[in-house]
Amino acid sequence: MRLYVIAVYLFLYIPIGIIALFSFNAGRHAAQFAGFSTQWYGKALDNPFVIDALKTSFTVAMTSALLATVCGTLAAVALQGIRGRLRMVYDALIYMAVMVPGIVIGIATLITLVTVFDTLNPLLATLFGGKAPPQLGLGKGSLIAAHGLFTMALVIVIVRARLQGMDRTLLEAAADLGAPPMRSFVQITLPQIAPAVLAGFLLAFTFSFDDFIVAFFVAGSETTLPIYVFSSIRRGVTPEINAIGAMVMAASLVLLITAQMILRPRKR
């Protein structure tokens, strides 16, 4: 049993370890280790394509995570007020949204967006007329929309859990002491759920930043970091790619661990 567990962990972490190891490879071939060097990190960070992709990824992750956090938190609070069968339906829908495979979300979002664009673009053209009517198309906007949608479900689930653990009489006490609903939301509910909101944001950010599958479908001509890595790999795995992978992974780990620590139950 012990051995089995060890084997599982080895299988899980050896490939990741190898990537990290080879990112410090002095040689230029990915397959043989030729001494220690950090040159590939420097190379990766000097590459304008990498920097561009990083910027795009960051903008998209930041915006979509912010959107997901605000909308998700509000949705969680609203859902808290619903009782009975309707609530079960909503809950089931949210959990389903979390579990749907990325590829399904990617294709579904792509089809939806393209359909919407195809109906709206002619309309815009007739509305504005002229030579260059505004055109809706895939790009940062569609990336943010798609990421925002599927990470919102995540935020809802996390914030809901915290809300359910919150003592309802606190809100009654606030109302009893003269606080109207909006004020008690800001003064009592928000501080109580703040850790969950923050953790939700970090998770949403990480999911968006690391996502390849959904982005692949809806990015249009935009290149996010995972898309850049994917397209470079087709020309062969270089230590530079390993370095990028190691950096993305380190950043994601830091965010995930932070979220985990925030969500860890504390006394009160």
Add this chain to the structure above:
Amino acid sequence: MEARPIAELRAVTKRYGVVTAARGLNLSIRPGEFLSFLGPSGCGKTTALRMLAGFEQATEGEVLIDGRVVNGVPPYLRPVNMVFQQYALFPHMNVAQNVGYGLNQRRPRPSRAEVAAEVERALQMVRLAGFSDRRVWEMSGGQQQRVALARAIVNRPKILLLDEPMAALDKKLRHEMQIELKSLQRELGITFVLVTHDQEEALSMSDRVCIMDHGQIAQIGTPEDLYDRPQSRYVADFVGRSNFIPAWVMGMVGDHIRAEGPEGLSFTARTGAPLTIGTEILLSLRPEDIQLALAGAPDGHPMRITHRIFLGEHTEYHLSSSAIDHLVTVVPRGADAVLRNLTVGTEVAVCWREGAPLALTRD
């Protein structure tokens, strides 16, 4: 003339779906009084209190506070404050912020200095001066309760509502807190409405007690009233304890009635309302109103001891005879040693003063 009630329930009914938690409550609360709702679990005490606080709205009837109908008025607009059973202190605020919370909700907002002064005064009243900067979860249960109390009284509510505030405290602390609460109420002159299922607590602290039974008010009165003149078996049983003997009304003797019990036993009983001859009644006889004598005493009803329970300040005997199959009496510590040390199986005689039994209508 009585002063205008500070709060009133007029034919108030509250239903949760098919459950009727309160049914036709009629009650006026006098300014400055200490009123308790007393009753067993699930009888609707909390529901009544929450309708005064505004957390629940009456399904039927009217709730008035300070002469104004408040049906539909939300809790944050009502001039009452509540002390919650689990205190419901805000965990992300320190003691002073908790206590000052209500003051900071006022518009226009009072100045910081004013709030700080009021908070300090309230903390002094609950003997927590100097605890302002403490985190609430660093305080003991008793201290948290005082913070909850200070947080409510600092707003000078028209009525202070307390829902089993002492339930989470141990017995000794609870007793101290009861005394403190009572003196605080006298000092402040605020109307207190307390919910409890502890009869001792209700009787010792309240000016009036409202006894509830399955969502209805069984009887309202001073503790003495309820003890000496219960109007039903339910109240007689709930406030103190009593023996119940079935009987029939035989006639009136002045303001007393003459009643005949099983095997022709004859009683002279008090009554709250005139009763017609032949009515079936229940006689309520308090254990301490029964005198015990050695067998053969004149005018005594012969009975046999079935249990003896030593309780320190008094000794309790359970008695039985062919006419009355179960009767409880107590012999105080000061009584004759012979009477305190009777063994099970001994034949004795019991008697009671004329007018000690109370006639209750049968329900």
